[in-house]
Amino acid sequence: MPTEFTVRGSHSAFQPPERGTAHITLAFQGPALQPAYDRVVHDLEAVKASIQELHDPADGPVTWWSTQHVRTWAQRPWNKDGKQLPLVHHASVGVQVKFRDFGRLATWVGRLVSSAEGFRLDGVEWALTEARRVELERTVRVRAVQEAARRAQEYADALGLGTVRPVAVADAGMLSQGISPIGGGPAAYMRMAAKESGGGAELELAPEDIEVSAEVDARFVAE
Structure with missing residues (x-):
């Protein structure tokens, strides 16, 4: 009667990010709608001009960018005594800019801040290029399967059995009754710091490495 082993293999790879997408908002508010709207539109044109100077899809430093539509709304706030105050009008717009040169990203953001x-x-949002991400995903999946095979063989060796052979391999969780794959690496977040220098505040970006991971479940048998 063959002995069955069900094991989980995992592997992770870490890579410094290759792209950084800045998510920015331009927003103003005031007692009248038109001035707030006009100010957002004016600043948006200036931001777009600064992006176009850097935009080159192939070589960067900006490889892609987009803008949303200008949003407007109004609200009537309350003061601390419970009295409703006059309307406050808001206007805002979101912009996303993808950089391949993180030094230029920090300089660009610092200039807009001032x-x-x-x-x-x-x-x-820190990320890898699509080609590099696919390459790493392939590598970690192979390593995860190899890890599962190694663990199964160690169990068989501990029992004095022979070489194991695979009978099933699946994404983590799919060999169990629920058939619900699990896994996925953590998101990459931004760490920022503003340090004082002789010329004022300097923006410092410290992105964490991107983690690409894979988990597999596998079933082996040994005679």
Whole structure:
């Protein structure tokens, strides 16, 4: 009667990010809609001009960018005494800019911080190029399967059995009754710091490495 082994193999690879997409917002508010709207549109044109100077899809430093439509809305706030105040009008627009040169990204953001009053950096999304991500995914899947085979053979060796042979391999969780794959690496977040220098505040970007991971479940038998 063959002995069956069900094991899980995993592997992770870490790579410095190759792209950083800045998510920014330009926003203003005031007692009237038109001035707030006009200010956002004016600053948006200036931001777009600064992006176009850097945009080159092949060589960067900006490889891609997009803008949303300008949004407007109004709300009537309340003061601390419970009295409703006059309407406040808002206008805002979101912009995404993908950089391959992180030094130029920091310089660009720093320049906007000092020149655009309504500028807000919502975050930077760090990523790999599509080709590199696919390559790493293939590598970690192979290593995860090899890890599963190694573990199964160690169990068989501990029992004095022979060489194991695979009978099933699946994404993690799919060999169990529920058939629900699990896994996926953690998201990459932005770490930022502003340090004082002789010329004022300097933006410093410190992206963490991108983790690409894979987990597989495998079933082996040994006589």
